[in-house]
Amino acid sequence: MIHILTVDGPSGVGKGTIARAVAKTKGWHLLDSGAIYRAFALAVNNRGIDINNHHELESLAKNLELEFFTESDSDLVSVLLDGVDVSSEIRKEETGEMASMVASIGIVRAALLERQRMFAKKPGLVADGRDMGTKVFSEAKFKVFLTATPQERANRRLKQLQQMGSQGIISQILADVVARDERDSSRKHSPLRPAEDALIIDTTELSVDEVITKVMTLVEA
Numbered sequence: 001m002i003h004i005l006t007v008d009g010p011s012g013v014g015k016g017t018i019a020r021a022v023a024k025t026k027g028w029h030l031l032d033s034g035a036i037y038r039a040f041a042l043a044v045n046n047r048g049i050d051i052n053n054h055h056e057l058e059s060l061a062k063n064l065e066l067e068f069f070t071e072s073d074s075d076l077v078s079v080l081l082d083g084v085d086v087s088s089e090i091r092k093e094e095t096g097e098m099a100s101m102v103a104s105i106g107i108v109r110a111a112l113l114e115r116q117r118m119f120a121k122k123p124g125l126v127a128d129g130r131d132m133g134t135k136v137f138s139e140a141k142f143k144v145f146l147t148a149t150p151q152e153r154a155n156r157r158l159k160q161l162q163q164m165g166s167q168g169i170i171s172q173i174l175a176d177v178v179a180r181d182e183r184d185s186s187r188k189h190s191p192l193r194p195a196e197d198a199l200i201i202d203t204t205e206l207s208v209d210e211v212i213t214k215v216m217t218l219v220e221a
Contacts, residue, residue, distance in 0.1 A: 003028070003124035005219055006132035009146035010181050010192060011096070012153030014203050014211060018146065019128035020077075021212050022219070026126070031119040032068070032077060033129030033136070034099070036112060038090035039066050039081045041098035054107050061111035093161075093168075093176070100180050103130075104187040130184060133195035142219050145194035146211070148204045150177050 005028075007019045016032060023030040040061060049056045067080040079087045089095065102108055116136050119125055127136065133143040148156075154174035161168040184192040194200055199218050203211050 002120050002122050003142070003219075004120060004137050004140035005124070005126045005142040005144065005215070006137050006140045006195070006198070007126060007128045007144050007146065007215070008130055008133050008192075008194070008198070010130070010153070010177075010184065012156050012177065013146035013148045014156075014208060015128045015146055017208055018144075018211055018215055019126045021208075022215055023126040025212075025216065026124060026219070028124035028126050029119055029121050030077065031116060031125060031127040031129070031132075033116055033127065033132060035068070035077065035079050035090060036066065036116065037099040037103045038095050039079055039086060040064055040108070040112065041102050042086055042090055042095055043081060044102060045095075045098060051102055051105070054105065057102065057105060058107045058111050061108050064112075064115075066115075091164075097176070097180070100183055104183060104189065106189040109189050130192045131190035133198050134193060135190045138195070143195045143198035144215055144218065145198040145200045147200060147202050150174060150181065152204045153177050 005022060007015050009015050016034070019030060019032070043060060043064060044051065044057065047060070049060065051057065065082045069078045069080065078085055079090060113136065116127070119127065120137070129136065133140060133145070151174060154170055154177050157173050157177070158168045158170050181192070201211060201214055
């Protein structure tokens with residue numbers, strides 16, 4: 001039996017941090033589905049593919065040369081696209097926006113679906129994304145959906161940018177957060193929403209450790 005925990009939610013709720021912590025504690029594999037879509041978006045941009053050319057998008061998705069590596073002494077996951085480390089590049093704001101756009105295309109989601117499911121290996125998997133519990137691993141035993149207010153998520157993103165040595169305007173970041181939420185939740189294919197059997201956790205006023213405790217309690221129970 002392969003145990004699977006899905007961690008879904010919009011951007012800025014702490015999905016990646018929580019997923020990495022639980023995977024490390026349990027000794028389970030980790031799937032960062034957002035990194036897959038971001039790397040795909042970067043590949044689309046690098047190749048100059050028109051996002052309206054669904055045939056080329058599907059071909060690229062099916063043949064994407066993508067690898068993930070986790071150092072034994074680190075929580076960070078390195079992403080290699082065509083043999084090149086793009087870990088930092090895929091975290092840029094513009095890459096995230098592009099990823100949100102291509103992720104709304106049904107043929108792309110279908111092409112990347114099986115690639116994501118292949119991450120499910122013993123003893124278990126923690127899958128971080130937006131439709132892990134509703135689509136990719138709908139039969140998962142453990143499901144969590146994280147939320148936070150748009151303002152709090154914008155504040156977190158600004159802090160993250162500042163730590164990376166970049167600047168940001170909070171009003172613009174907040175507008176981007178709201179726009180992306182609307183795009184993700186209203187898309188035709190696998191819209192962002194909690195699975196019916198998911199534990200919903202509002203992280204607005206919670207520390208990382210408090211959220212981890214709630215998720216670990218669900219898994220251990």
